Amino acid sequence: MASQSQQHVVENVLKQAELQEKRFKTTEVDKALDVDLDLGNLLAVDPNPLSLKEFKQNRESFLTSLTRDNTQLLFNEIWKLPVERSDDVIIAKMPEPTTILPREKHVPKDKPMTRWEQYSKVKGIQKRKKSRKVWDEEQKKWVPRWGYGSKNDESRDWMMEIPDNADPYEDQFAKKRKEKRERVAKNEFQRLRNVARAQRLKIPGHGVKPKALSNKPEVNMAIHAAKQSTASIGKFERKLPKEPITKQMGKRRKFDPLCGDIKKEHSRELAILDSMNRKKPKMDVTRAVNKEIQETQASQQADKGDRRKGKSGKKTKISKKALPKTTKRKKGGNSKKTRRH
């Protein structure tokens, strides 16, 4: 009797399980080869070969069911992750992505320490953060330590005392401004030196940097100059098999023979003495004309600048090569690029 009731109970349980199974669709997926999952990237890679037959029968439904299966596997794994709850939101903690993808930019190189940083490390000097504002007794208010409204601001000093040992006619304001400019320049120089050290560039301590050659004719000139800069003016320099011998490069100069035409020499010497004895200055016509052109153009540009109030007139920097040797090189203002004849 008892066994019969037991049997009934077992049957009921099995029936209920069957009902439940029919109500909800399963979340299980069967695959021949395991699907590679990268949860950090929400990625599922299915290596199983696909049946072309099924695909050709009904493309879209095949793709949808394939994707659904793979997404189900991915979701099954995601739901196993540790979960946090905040308000009504359930958040899963994602692991690190496992697929190795190339970087956007290179790995940053370690910068070498600047001279100050090395010294402070050796001495154990700590960096102290300074406050932006400082209490000013005179004005009875908090003033910036540096910059616009500070104590050292140029716009503040309407009067300056001349120190005892200084020249009374010396411009103290100009002196102060000059010193500031020098300090700024020194700081900039040291910053650039640190930058150069960080990039391990070779910068000469004094003097001028060698010119960066930007095009083929420049390189040619440089090679030619280097070849000629020997004790025997390039006579015994090794040549490439088909290299042509150029006697002169750049501007061709002609020199008269030292002793030849006596009459020519005579007239030349007298002309020199003549120009030395002259009282009135000789007018250089080309120079005068160029100066006139520049002045008219400068005034025209100034008028244009007045008309366009918003825009500032473009200051073009002229290379020294472009200007003819006769014109005076003007600082500021606009001048037309004139070709050298």
Added chain:
Amino acid sequence: MGLPSLHRKPKTQRAKRALEKRDAKITENTKKCTFIRGGNTSETVTRALKELYILKKTSGIMMQRKNMMRPFEDRSQLEHFAKKNDSSLFLFGSHSKKRPHNLVFGRMFDFQVLDMVELGIDKFTSMYEIKNAKCMSGTKPCLVFSGDLFETEHEYKRLKNLMIDFFRGPVVPNIRLAGLEHVISITAINGKVLFRSYRVSMKKSGSKTPRVELQDIGPSMDLVLRRCHLASLDLYKQSMKKPKQLKPKKKKNIKHDVFGTKLGRIHMESQDLDKLQIRKVKALKRQKPSDVKKDAEVGVETKKAKTDDAAR
């Protein structure tokens, strides 16, 4: 950076921050994508570009004008765009008689083109043609790659890597489970690459994990692999290099045996056990067998001597 005179210090904090954002970093920003239209484009290509741009709205820049450019011949303009927009991914769309409905997916390393893959659109269905509810722009999509071509062919492997890079979005530490709405599936079958985009609806199931049902929202593209310019192995390896700070620190001298116990080794100098400095116990003193006998005799005698002395 060449001469240090060109290295101008930024004058405002905002400029400084912007420059720092563009610098090479240990953990990088999300990759941005530039969408470029070529000299001649067809309606399919422009629609495809626009819809992919919507997918990548948060980290994507669409170029408004047409650019006469040939990516496979001259890469300088592409690199210039990448530098200006600080983007390391690009998608270039064009149309010509020889290559109709052409899309070039590409990525950069250090603003130099790393990989470029040219795909032709055979069939395109816009997302505006399929009328149903879509998911929000900017959600992180789930990516599904199917087909054994992605495992066997070298070009398809790289294409898979490129697509992951393109569509994965920002790398996040946490994710809202209800927000997993978007699935992008890329299938390689029959010599074609099929791009599909679905919306996820989670249904009740018997267990905690929901039953996933998908709905096609578009865009859906049937693509054909045309040309590709893939990076050489050593350039690729260089781009994958991980900075030292990110590599997991290896703890040395820790071993686990079969039972799971943690073991470590202690290294000692060589010791002479005879000369060890320990407490001396006479009973443990090592003696020669001849001495043992002598001691026994001597011990008795000495005892006797002592008692005699004591008696005196």
